[in-house]
Amino acid sequence: MARLFWVGTGVVLTVVVVVKGRQVIRQYAPAAVVDRASATATATGSALSEAAGHFMADFRAARDERAAQLADALLATTQGSVEDLQARRDAYDSAPGRSAGRHSSEAATRARYAAIDDDDSVDDELGYSF
Secondary structure, three states: OHHHHHHHHHHHHHHHHHHHHHHHHHHHOOHHHHHHHHHHHHHHHHHHHHHHHHHHHHHHHHHHHHHHHHHHHHOOOOOOOHHHHHHHHHHHHOOOOOOOOOOHHHHHHHHHHHOOOOOOOOHHHHOOOO
């Protein structure tokens, strides 16, 4: 509880210092200096925004290139592209008699092996058990 109190106190003091600091700057700074600082801050903000946009474009290009490299390395030539595999999977999942959903094969596997009666009566004769 004490930590929360000190965090709240820090936030309140920060807000007070920023608000009072802006009032003092407006009161004592010449208008030309304030205008120049505002223009510099705006230019810096737009430059940072542009740099972030370029970074995201480069990141997306590198990500797509790496995905293509992995698909080439991991898929056999007979499998086709990733899009072909996804289309075949979707067609298989939507086939008549199949339950809808991506994980329907897991449910079918669980249902297939749920009915197996595991007879553990011979474990005592073997001398070991898993």
